[in-house]
Amino acid sequence: MRILLVEDERHLAEALEQVLSRNNYSVDLAFDGEEGLYQALTGIHDIIVLDIMLPKRDGLSILEExxxxxxxxxxxxxxxxxxTEDKVIGLDSGADDYLAKPFQTTELLARLRALGRRKGExxxxxxxxxxxxxxxxxTLELKVNEKSYHLTLKESQLxxxxMLNHDLTVSPGSIIEKIWGFEGDAEESHVQVYISFLRKKLSQMESKARIQTHRGVGYMLTVSKES
Incomplete structure (x- = not known):
């Protein structure tokens, strides 16, 4: 399970990262609101642990976006x-749970397990x-007009x-980090294989979307200019 931890107190964030890693969570760290929002929008995470008081952008505005x-x-x-007011505002903004500092790591882990079960249910x-x-x-289902196709998990994640970064170039390294994680053994060739799979399926479904290769930089999803 992959966690995005957005916390500006570096010593706390790094300590929590160690605890979570020991409990078999993969952790992405962000130390300010802007980076946290970027990772939340572009990454694939099972749970986001989000501090309210952050530099550059506060947690509540991130949650609302x-x-x-x-x-x-x-x-x-x-x-x-x-x-109580902070709890009410946070929950009304769409938060699933709330934990006030200081807290015991055992309580944090229990709440993460509960959120994980809720997400699965x-x-x-x-x-x-x-x-x-x-x-x-x-469901891993891709639809193009009236056509539908069931993707593999990796194809869907890629x-x-x-799609979340359409018209922007995404590097192979970023893709590997988000899908396979830092500890995975995936290489750029793995990304190339899945890009090839997706291109074939988009072509078969006669989609207007195209995956462009920017050699030495990465991949971009865009719309074909052909009529």
Missing amino acids: LRGKRISTPVLLLTARGE VQVKNLSTYADLELNPH LEIL
């Missing part, structure tokens, strides 16, 4: 303040769309990354 973009990844809010319909593509990352 994620929910506004129909990103339903479970969010656990962290804050040094324990006032409730399959939220959170569709990614671009051009004529409609991807359901939960296409979702490209």
Whole structure:
């Protein structure tokens, strides 16, 4: 299970990363609000642990933007303040749970397990769309107009990354990190193989979307200019 931890106190973030890693979680770290929002929008995470008080952008505005973009990844809010008002605002903004600092790591782990179970029990319909593509990352179903195709998990994850970053070049290294993680043994050739698979399926489905290769830089999902 992959966790995005957005926390500006580096010593706390790094300590939590060690605890989570020992409990078999993969962890992506962000130390300010802008980086946290970027990773939340472009990455694939099972749970987001989000501090409210952050530099550059606060956690509540990040949460509101994620929910506004129909990103339903479970969010656990962290804050040094324990006032009821903060809890109400956070939960009303779309948070799934709330944990006030200081807290015991055992409680954090218990809440993450609960959120993980909840995510598995409730399959939220959170569709990614671009051009004529409609991807359901939960069922792995890709639709183009009246045609549908069942993707593999890796194909779905890769296409979702490209759709979330459409018209932007995504590096192979970023793709490997998001899909296979730092500890995986995937190489750039793995990405090339899955890009090839996706191109064939988009062609078979007669989609207007195309995956361009920017040699030495990465891949971009864009719309064909052909009529």
